[in-house]
Amino acid sequence: MNTTSSPVTPTHAVINGTDLLEDRHEEQLRSDEKICLAFNQHNKHVSSDEHRKRLPVNRFRDEIEYLMTKYQTLVIVGETGCGKSTQLPQIVAQICHQWMGTDTTTATTTPTTDHKHPMVAITEPRRVAAVSLAARVAQEMSVELGREVGYAIGFEDCVDRQRTRIKFVTEGILVNELMSDPLVTSYGAIIVDEAHERTLNTDILLALLKKILRKRPALRLVVSSATIECQLMKEYFNFNASSDRSADTSTVLCLDGRCHPVDVYYSRAPVADYVKESVQTVIKIHERYQFGDILVFLTGMEEVDACVSTLKDYARSLREKQTPGLRKLYVLPMYASLPATDQMRVFDTFGKSVRKVIVATNIAEISLTIPGVSFIVDSGFVKMRFYNPRTCTDSLVVVPTSQASAQQRAGRAGRERAGNAFRLYTEQAFQELTPFTTPEIQRSCLALTILQLKALGVNNIAKFEFISPPPERHVVSALDLLYALGAIGDTGALTQPLGLQMAEFPLHPMFAKMLLSSPGFGCSVEALTICAVLQVHNIWQQPGGGQRALQARRAKHELSVEEGDLIAYLNVYNLFVKADKVRSWADRHYLNYKALVRAVEVRHRLESVMNRFRMRWRSAGDDVDAVRRCIVAGFFANAAYLDPSGNYRTVRGDHELHIHPQSVLYTRPRPPKWVVFHEVLHTSQQFMRDVTPIDPKWLTELAPHYYQCGTDREIMESKLTNNT
DNA sequence: ACCCGATTG
Numbered sequence: 235m236n237t238t239s240s241p242v243t244p245t246h247a248v249i250n251g252t253d254l255l256e257d258r259h260e261e262q263l264r265s266d267e268k269i270c271l272a273f274n275q276h277n278k279h280v281s282s283d284e285h286r287k288r289l290p291v292n293r294f295r296d297e298i299e300y301l302m303t304k305y306q307t308l309v310i311v312g313e314t315g316c317g318k319s320t321q322l323p324q325i326v327a328q329i330c331h332q333w334m335g336t337d338t339t340t341a342t343t344t345p346t347t348d349h350k351h352p353m354v355a356i357t358e359p360r361r362v363a364a365v366s367l368a369a370r371v372a373q374e375m376s377v378e379l380g381r382e383v384g385y386a387i388g389f390e391d392c393v394d395r396q397r398t399r400i401k402f403v404t405e406g407i408l409v410n411e412l413m414s415d416p417l418v419t420s421y422g423a424i425i426v427d428e429a430h431e432r433t434l435n436t437d438i439l440l441a442l443l444k445k446i447l448r449k450r451p452a453l454r455l456v457v458s459s460a461t462i463e464c465q466l467m468k469e470y471f472n473f474n475a476s477s478d479r480s481a482d483t484s485t486v487l488c489l490d491g492r493c494h495p496v497d498v499y500y501s502r503a504p505v506a507d508y509v510k511e512s513v514q515t516v517i518k519i520h521e522r523y524q525f526g527d528i529l530v531f532l533t534g535m536e537e538v539d540a541c542v543s544t545l546k547d548y549a550r551s552l553r554e555k556q557t558p559g560l561r562k563l564y565v566l567p568m569y570a571s572l573p574a575t576d577q578m579r580v581f582d583t584f585g586k587s588v589r590k591v592i593v594a595t596n597i598a599e600i601s602l603t604i605p606g607v608s609f610i611v612d613s614g615f616v617k618m619r620f621y622n623p624r625t626c627t628d629s630l631v632v633v634p635t636s637q638a639s640a641q642q643r644a645g646r647a648g649r650e651r652a653g654n655a656f657r658l659y660t661e662q663a664f665q666e667l668t669p670f671t672t673p674e675i676q677r678s679c680l681a682l683t684i685l686q687l688k689a690l691g692v693n694n695i696a697k698f699e700f701i702s703p704p705p706e707r708h709v710v711s712a713l714d715l716l717y718a719l720g721a722i723g724d725t726g727a728l729t730q731p732l733g734l735q736m737a738e739f740p741l742h743p744m745f746a747k748m749l750l751s752s753p754g755f756g757c758s759v760e761a762l763t764i765c766a767v768l769q770v771h772n773i774w775q776q777p778g779g780g781q782r783a784l785q786a787r788r789a790k791h792e793l794s795v796e797e798g799d800l801i802a803y804l805n806v807y808n809l810f811v812k813a814d815k816v817r818s819w820a821d822r823h824y825l826n827y828k829a830l831v832r833a834v835e836v837r838h839r840l841e842s843v844m845n846r847f848r849m850r851w852r853s854a855g856d857d858v859d860a861v862r863r864c865i866v867a868g869f870f871a872n873a874a875y876l877d878p879s880g881n882y883r884t885v886r887g888d889h890e891l892h893i894h895p896q897s898v899l900y901t902r903p904r905p906p907k908w909v910v911f912h913e914v915l916h917t918s919q920q921f922m923r924d925v926t927p928i929d930p931k932w933l934t935e936l937a938p939h940y941y942q943c944g945t946d947r948e949i950m951e952s953k954l955t956n957n958t
Numbered sequence: 959a960c961c962c963g964a965t966t967g
Contacts, residue, residue: 360964388966406966414967433964534962570963596962617962630961674964682966740966771961839966895960915961923961 292321298487299329302423305485306447307455307471311464312489318458319356319363319427320371323400326456327354330422331399352422353398357405359433360601361387368392368402388740389835405435406740409442412690413738417446423454429467430459430638431600432673432702438683441700442690444471447483460642463670464488470701494648496610500661508613508658509537513544515611515656516591520563526608526653527590529598531643533617533632535569541593542567561589568594571772574828580604599643610647610655612640614663620677622916623711625889626871628679629916636671640664673702680704680712681743685721688728689737718871718940719747735847739840741765748868749844755864757854760804762844764865766837767803768912768924773833774896775824786824793823794898797858798909798926800865802898807833863936865926869910870937874922875930876907882922885933885941894921908933 301308312318330352358364368385377383384393385402393401403411405426412418424443429436440457447453457467464486471484505511512530519528532538542565549563568580580592581604592604596616616639620629635643640657647653657664675683684695692698695709716722721733721743728734736746745765752761767773774790777783793809795802806823810830813819820827854860866873874882874891882891891914893900899909906927915921934941 386967391967404965410967431964435965536960571961597964600963619962632962686966738967769965776960843967892959900959917960919959921960 292317292325294487294489295325295328298322298325299332301485301487302326302329302454302456305483306451306453306473307457307468307484309457309459309464309467309471309484309486310489311459311486318489319358319367320374322425322427322456322458323354323356323371323402324375326423326425326454327400330354330454333422353420354400354423354425355408355418355421356400356402356425356427357408357436357439358402359405359428359431359436361404362601363428364402364404365390368400371400371402389839405433405439409435409439409686410740412442416690417450418453419450421453423456425456425458427458428460429457430463432463432671432675434674434678434683437673437675437701438687440467440470441698442692444699447471448473463638466701493645494650494652496644496648496653496655498644498655498657500657500664501659504660504663505658508532508615509541510544511658512541512593512611512613513548515658516545517548519609519611519654519656520589520591521560523609523654524561525589526651527592527604527606528609528611529604529607529646530591530593530611530613531599532593532595532613533615534595535571538567538569538593538595545591545593561587563591564588565591565593568592568598570595570597571776573775598646599639603646603649605650607649608647608651608653610644610653612643612655612657614640614657614659614667618671618677621679621708623705623707625884625887625914625920626679626711626715627889627914627916627920631916634663634667636669637664637667638670640667675700675704676702676708678704678708679742680708681715682741684709684712685716685728685733685737685743688722689734693727715871716743718937719743719868721747731847738846739843741769741840744868744871745769746868748864749840750847750849751867752864753850753852755854755860755867756852757857757861757864758844758849758851759853760861761864762837762840763807764800764804764861766840767807767833768800769836770829770833772826773803773806773829775826777824789824790898791901794902796899796902796906796927797862798906799898799924800912800926801858801861804861806830862926862928863932866910866928866932867936869912869926870933870940872911872913873928873930873933874909874911876905880905882909889920891920891922893925894923897923897925899925899927 298308310318310322334352356367358367364385364387368383369379372379372383375383380392381394381397383400384398386393386407387404388407408418408424418424426436426439426443429440443455447455455471457471459467468484468486473483474481501511509532512532516528516530530541532541545563545565549565552560552563564584566580568577583606584590590606592598592607598604614635615632616635617630617632620631621627622629644655647655687695687698696706713722713726716733719736720729721736723729728737732750735750736743739746739749741749745768749758749761749765752758755761775786777786793802793806795805806825807830810820810825815831815834817827820830871886873885875885877883882893883889884891893905894915899906908928908930909922909925910928911922911926912924915923
């Protein structure tokens with residue numbers, strides 16, 4: 235950028251440094267280290283095109299360009315609905331394009347691009363978001379999707395190598411692109427959208443980008459976040475070690491774009507039963523306020539169904555009494571495992587005489603926005619997964635939300651007009667909540683993460699600069715597992731070729747090991763199918779109740795086999811393929827059609843990775859033991875045996891376990907003596923999911939390094955003599 | 959007797 239010829243406003247007076255913005259900027263930095271740009275988003279008398287130009291990010295295009303000139307990293311804070319996700323990519327692409335034509339002799343203050351055809355990447359945590367935002371931006375720019383604007387998600391690439399300048403991707407795609415292009419040279423700028431969600435991939439990506447920014451000074455990073463985590467982000471990306479603020483390499487731009495005010499109400503006293511209380515609150519809202527739909531946040535399917543059924547009773551009583559002045563209530567559940575057609579109903583609109591009540595899990599906070607909502611009922615709780623490195627298992631527990639999450643939920647009421655949020659807890663309870671949700675990287679199994687990082691050249695995980703470092707024992711537990719699987723050697727380096735190949739699979743390392751071992755067992759065809767199906771959840775349909783629930787259980791029982799869940803999945807998949815993958819077959823057997831179709835896609839993707847390694851394709855035919863031995867080759871660490879009391883215990887660690895009620899083995903008469911499992915979920919008890927009966931000899935035979943040393947051998951020997 | 963939500967050249 236040549237500032238003297240730049241056809242823009244005075245905010246570009248970078249040269250003298252005394253410009254209004256500069257002053258305001260420095261002053262703000264001193265006071266709260268933020269730049270706040272206020273705006274008024276809502277102007278009813280403009281066309282939609284006009285409206286778009288008035289979106290806050292567009293109005294501050296020049297400020298964004300100025301800040302991107304001066305700082306390598308720009309943290310942008312803006313409320314949802316301010317158009318960040320669609321407008322920022324266009325603005326940043328324009329800026330990059332402009333810089334491309336820069337005269338390099340004046341490049342002291344301006345970052346010239348370090349490549350010929352810079353693209354802008356925008357990362358999204360979810361696939362649907364990447365695709366739909368790409369489609370919207372293409373439409374706004376009047377270009378065909380897949381040309382100037384494209385996207386790349388797990389199974390779909392919709393980009394034009396020559397022409398694409400704006401590319402929406404999922405976070406995982408960008409992490410994977412780093413494997414072949416460690417400095418992301420195809421991009422001039424990267425926008426990390428929804429960074430406040432702090433998914434596992436957000437944190438990995440930001441940490442890797444931090445390394446890359448040091449090596450590529452011309453690369454620009456925009457971190458887009460909806461909450462006040464901005465200071466943390468800003469400092470994380472600030473390479474300036476001196477106290478001289480003007481040498482900072484990162485800054486914060488705050489788009490003050492709150493849509494409408496939301497009044498927050500708290501309970502006067504603590505609430506004993508938030509499901510009952512949420513019902514009462516919905517009724518009170520309905521009787522007191524005339525307009526606006528209601529959104530209730532609970533933690534799980536069971537709670538949602540209970541709340542919906544009570545509210546439906548109330549709605550029915552209203553209809554029967556024909557209460558004058560009170561509108562009809564239309565009550566709808568919303569959670570991820572609900573069939574797609576039922577999910578779509580939350581977007582239905584009804585006449586003025588009907589009020590919609592949506593009872594949802596956290597899905598309504600994170601991945602979808604329902605228009606028309608003006609009332610929020612917030613239980614204050616969420617169901618969350620936590621990894622336990624001691625037992626190498628996950629717990630699924632109901633925990634209080636964070637303040638940030640409560641704020642996000644309340645904000646859902648103010649998208650179109652002023653709203654109200656009713657929190658079913660006291661104000662003091664709110665003050666005692668943790669400010670932020672624990673980032674996923676601190677509550678996950680890190681085996682795959684560490685494997686990926688090692689493949690990207692990050693050998694010393696302890697020295698890797700995470701925003702929020704994971705607990706050390708999580709790292710140790712992951713390294714132990716990787717060592718046991720043979721992915722890393724004594725020095726902690728990736729093994730060749732096993733470790734390196736395992737890192738290329740988008741799978742938990744146990745699956746990768748199983749797949750890479752499968753040609754040796756002559757069952758690569760079957761192993762591939764089983765891995766694919768296990769990446770997809772809810773293969774079995776589970777209707778809410780009544781006759782259909784009974785039929786579904788019966789259908790599942792017919793497909794269940796004593797060889798366990800994984801072999802049952804294999805059979806189901808093969809039958810689905812044999813039936814030409816039609817929906818009617820899936821429906822008839824109470825199987826989840828969409829999940830099966832997705833398993834087909836996943837299988838296809840994994841197959842291409844296997845082909846790259848020139849794996850031999852072999853089918854075991856009817857030799858189920860070959861397949862089960864192959865499963866043990868990957869999952870030997872997850873072994874358990876039936877003790878005399880009738881409970882299962884893990885071989886390593888000696889923890890009590892139970893077969894999950896969803897397992898096909900749960901309803902079978904004789905429980906197997908030895909099993910391996912896919913995972914353990916701690917809910918009301920420690921439940922093993924996806925269980926395969928095995929012969930215990932396979933453990934010592936296939937994983938002697940794991941089971942024949944020290945105390946483990948003693949444990950094994952005593953179990954073997956007692957149980958077989 | 960029971961699972962929040964996402965996701966991978």
